[in-house]
Amino acid sequence: MKTMNKIPITAYKPDGFVRRYQELISKEMIPYQYRVLSNQEPDVEKSNVIANFINAGKALRGEEHDDFYGMVFQDSDAGKFIEAAAYSITNFPNKELEVKIDEFIDLIEAAQEEDGYLNTRFTIKDKNRRWQNLLEAHELYSAGHMIEGACAYYEATGKRKFLNVMEKNVEHIYNKFIVEKAEGYPGHPEIELALMKMYRLTNNKHCLELAQHFIDVRGVDPHFYEKERRSRDWHIWGNNPSNYEYQQSHMPVREMSDAVGHSVRATYLYTGMADVASETSDKELFNACRRLWDSIVNKRMYITGGIGSSHHGEAFTTDYDLPNDTAYAETCASIALIFFASRMLENEIKGEYADIMDLAFYNTVLSGIQIDGKRFFYANPLEAIPGVSGRIPTHGHARITRPGWYGCACCPPNAARLIASIGQYSYSEKDDTAFCHMYASGDVEFKNGIKLNCKTEYPYGDTVDYKINGNGKIAIRITSWSEKYSVIKNGQTVCSENINGYIYIPVCDNDEIKLTLDMTPRFVYASEKVADLTGKVAVCVGPMTYCFEGVDNDGDVFSLYVNTNETPIVEAYDENTLGGTRKIRVKGFKKEAQSGLYSSKAPKYIETDIIGIPYSLWANRGENQMRVWMNEK
C-alpha cells in the first residue's frame, strides 16, 4: 500500500550543504558532462552521445552519416544527462543550457523511428537486429533512462516534446511485449522503475502494465536467455546466457531472498519491484523486496553504504564478504540503493530506509565525485594501497584517484541526477502529513499546503530547525545512530512516541521545531563474521563514515592503531578544508617501523594523534594511503 508520494521536483529550494553540491552539479558537472557528451572535452574517454543521435537521424533520413560509437547503452547517458540537467535548472535556471537541451531533444526526436523505436546503435548500424538480444543489447535499459529524462524535463520545464517521444517509444515497447507477446525481459533492469515514474506522471496505464509484466515474467523461464542466444548468430560481448544471477534470471522475483548478481541490475530491479508493490499493494512482491533489503543491509553492505563487493561481474558475492581494498562498491550501486530505499519507504514508513539513504548518499555517492566536480570514481574501495590499488590485476578496478570519464560512463551522470533531485528523497507527503526523511536545508512546498523552511548544518551540524507554514502534521525521522535526541516545538519538548524511526507532530502556522541529534563521534565495530574486518574499528560522525589518509598522517596510516578508550574529537568545520568539511582527531598509537618483512621482536608503539576526514572526500589530494577500518589497540 502506498504510504506517501514524492514531492514534485520544483517543490524544494535548496540551501546549505545540499545547495553547495547542487551548485557544483549546476556549475561544473552539467556543463562538463555536456562538453563530454558532445566530444568537446579533451583528454577524456570519447563519449559521442550527441553525435550518435545526429547520425541516427541522418540514417533515418537516408543521409550520409558516421558510424555509431560507444557502448551499446551509450544512449542511456543522454537520458541521465537530461534528467540531471532538468532537475538542476529548476533551482539554478540556465537558459543557455535549456536551449542546448531543447536542441538535443530535437535530435532525439529526429532519431526516433516511425514505429516509435528509439535506439541510436540499432538505428545506425543494426536495423535488422532490434529486440533480438535482450541479454546484452540494453535496448530496454537505455529506453528506461530516456523515459526518466523525459519525465524529469517535463516536470522541470513543462515542455512535452521529449515526453511525447518517450510515450511513443513506450507504446512501441508495449506493442512488442504485450500486444505481440514477444518473449523475454530486460537483461539490465531499469525500465521497470522508469515506467513507474512515467505512470505516476502521466497516469498511462500501459506503463504500469508493462512494468508489472517485466517483473512478473522475469526468471519464470530462467532459460530464456539461452534460448534467445541460440536463436541469433551474433552477440555483443558474448555474455554467458547461463549466468543466471548476473542478469537476474535465476528465479521468479517473488521467490528471491538473497541479493545476488550484478549489483546495479539487482538493485534497479528491486526498486522497480518495490514501486510496483506499493502501487498495486502486492504483498508477496513487497515481502520479496523486504527479504532482499535485509540481505543487503544486514549481510552484504559496506559501512559506507557501498554494495557489490566484487569486480567479477560487478556483483554481490555472499554473506559477510566485504573486503576493503578490493571492494567494488560502484557509485551507481549506492545510487540504486537509495532508489530502493526510497521505494521501500513508499511501502512502509520506517526510519531504517532513510538511514540507508543517508549512509549511501553522504559516503559512497559523494565519494564518487571529486570536489571540483570533474573527476569520478566508479569503484569506491575502503582501503587504498599505493602501488597496489588500481595497479595490480586483483586491484585494477580499485583506483586510487578519480579518472576524468569512463568508457562505460554510467556513474558520473547518475550521481549528478541523484544529487540534483535529492529534495525528492528528503521530503514526501501523504494527506496532511509532511515527511522529513533526510535533513535537507531549504524551503519545501508540499501539495497539502504545508510550507516548511529547514535550516541545518547537517551532516556537520547536530541541529535541524524547521519553520512551518500551514496546518497538518510533520513526520520527522530520527536517525538510528542517535540514541539520544530531542525535539522541541515552540520551546516545549515534544514527547511524541518514536514510531518506527519517525516522530509525528501536529503543526500549524508559524510553528518552530528544533531537532537535536547526537553527533558525538562513535566507534563502529563489524560483525566477527566479516573476516576482513576483525580487529578493526571505524569512526562515524552522524551519517558520515570517516577515513584516514596518509596525507594527514605523516604519509602512513597502515602503522596506526586507534585507541578506543579515548573518545575521538571533532575539529571545527573549516570551509577551506577540502571544499568545506571537518576533520576528526583520534588518539592512538603508531607502530615504530620494523626492520625486515617478518620479525619476532615485539613492536614498539608511540602515542600519536590520528587525523580523519569524511570518506566522501578521500582521494582529493593525490595518491596516498587510505583506510576506513583501522586497527584497534
Added chain:
Amino acid sequence: MKTMNKIPITAYKPDGFVRRYQELISKEMIPYQYRVLSNQEPDVEKSNVIANFINAGKALRGEEHDDFYGMVFQDSDAGKFIEAAAYSITNFPNKELEVKIDEFIDLIEAAQEEDGYLNTRFTIKDKNRRWQNLLEAHELYSAGHMIEGACAYYEATGKRKFLNVMEKNVEHIYNKFIVEKAEGYPGHPEIELALMKMYRLTNNKHCLELAQHFIDVRGVDPHFYEKERRSRDWHIWGNNPSNYEYQQSHMPVREMSDAVGHSVRATYLYTGMADVASETSDKELFNACRRLWDSIVNKRMYITGGIGSSHHGEAFTTDYDLPNDTAYAETCASIALIFFASRMLENEIKGEYADIMDLAFYNTVLSGIQIDGKRFFYANPLEAIPGVSGRIPTHGHARITRPGWYGCACCPPNAARLIASIGQYSYSEKDDTAFCHMYASGDVEFKNGIKLNCKTEYPYGDTVDYKINGNGKIAIRITSWSEKYSVIKNGQTVCSENINGYIYIPVCDNDEIKLTLDMTPRFVYASEKVADLTGKVAVCVGPMTYCFEGVDNDGDVFSLYVNTNETPIVEAYDENTLGGTRKIRVKGFKKEAQSGLYSSKAPKYIETDIIGIPYSLWANRGENQMRVWMNEK
C-alpha cells in the same frame, strides 16, 4: 664460484620425520600417481600421460592411435613422476614399480622421433608445428622435466636407457638452438636447471652451453615472442606475447632486480641462473640472482615460504602485497624457491638460504599434500573463509580442501620429487667438509669419507645429535630464528664462531655433536608496509608457522584475539594427532558475538585458550575456518 656439491641421491638413508614423509611418498603418492598417470584412478581429473606416449609411439610407427589428451605440457608429469619414483626407490626399493618404470621408459623411447625430438603432443597431432611456439608450447619445459627424470633414474638405478633418450633429445635441441641458431628462449623456464643437472651428471659440455645460451639470450630481444606470434597462424591458449614479465622476456637476466611474473617460471629461471653462475663463476649473473633473492625474501614472500601472491598469471605482484585469503602461493613455487635457495648455497654459504629451504619445506610444500598422500593443494592461502574461499570468483583458486588431482597437475608430482630427494638439500660437501643444512634424521655417506648419523625429532624436537665416522670438518647450520643455541662436541661446548649461519667443527672418528636450538614458540610480526598484516600476529615454532582452525576453536577463529603478553605453550607431540604433530595453546580473547553487521556498542571479550596446529597440516579435517595471521590484543 662453486662452494659445494650435492651428495648423490643414494648417499642418504632417511629416518624420523623425513622417513615418515618419504614413506608416504613411497607407499601412497607414487602408486597413486602411477594410477592417475595410467588412467586407473577413478573420480579424478584424467591424466593420460602414459597413453600419450603409447599413442606417440604408434603414430611414429604409422599405427592407428588415439589423439593426444591433456595440457600441452602433459609429458612433464612423466618426467616428474619418474624422478620422484627414482628417488623413492633408492630408500624404499620396489621391484614391481621399477618394472613399471622400465616399461614406461620403453614407451618413452619408442615415442622419440629419429632426430631426437620427444614430445607426445606434437608427435601425435601437430608434427609440422614443432618449435614454432616457444611462447606457449612448453616443448623445452617438458624436455627439462624429462631430463631431470632421466638423470634421477640413472642416479638411482644405474640404468642408462632413459638418460640415453634424453641425451639424444638434448643433442636435438642443441642442434636446433646452437648449431642451426634458432631464435628464442623457453616460454616456461625449467630446462636451464635440468641441463645443469645433466651437465653435472654426464659432464656433457653441450648441456652447459645450451643452458648458458637460453639464459644469455633471454630478454635481450624482449619482442621475440611477438615476432614469433606473428610468424604462425595458430596458438594454444592465445597467451599475450607482450606479457613480458609473465614469460620472463622483460629484460636481459643480468639486469633483473625485482622478482616479477609467473612465480614458477621466474623461480625456475633464477635457479638455472644460479646454477650457471656457480659453475661458471659468473659474478654478474650471481649478483642478479642475489638481487632477485632479496626481492623475494624481503618483500614478496609469505611467512609460510609461499611466493606469488596473485592468481592473475600465478604471479608475483609488487612489494609488500601479501593478501592472506586470496594468496596464490603455489606449491610448485615454494618448491622452486627451495631449488633456488639450494643453488644460492652453492654460490655462497649463508644460513639464510637454508632458512628459506626450511621455511618453504615445512610449511607450503608439506601443506600441498593431504596427510593421506592422496589429495593436493595447488594454491596455499593463509586464510580460509568457508563460503568464500574456493567459491566466489575472487577466491576460486583458494580452495578450502584439497582436490584429488588437477587438470594442470604440476604440483603433486613436484612435491613428491622434492620430498623424496630432500636429503640432497639437507646435506652437501666440499673437500673435507660435510655440510648439514637442514636437520634431516638419518645416515649420510659423504664422498669425502665422512659418515654421519643424524638423530633428531626436528622440526618438533629442539636437539640434533650427530655421530661421526671419518675425519674432516662438519659445518652445521644455525637457524636464524634461534638466537640462543648450543653446540656440544663430546660433552664440551663448541665455541666456534658462527660464520654466516654455519658453525665449522673439525671432526674425527666417533665424535658426537649435539646441537640444541631454541624452539620456544615465538610471536612474529609483519612489516607495517604489508597492509593486510597490520594489527596481526603469527606464531612460529622452529621452522613451522602455525595456523588456527575452526575445528580446534569452537568453529570460529575470526572472533579470536591473541594475547601477546602471554607466551604460547607447546603441547606434547602426539602421533595420533593429524598423523603425528603437536598443537600449541595460546592465551587470548574471544569477542562475543555481535548483533548486526555494524554496531557502535563496544565489543565484549572473554578470555580463552586458542589452539593452533602447524600450517602444513591445515585442511585435513574438512571445510572450516583457518587463519595464520591472528588479531592481536
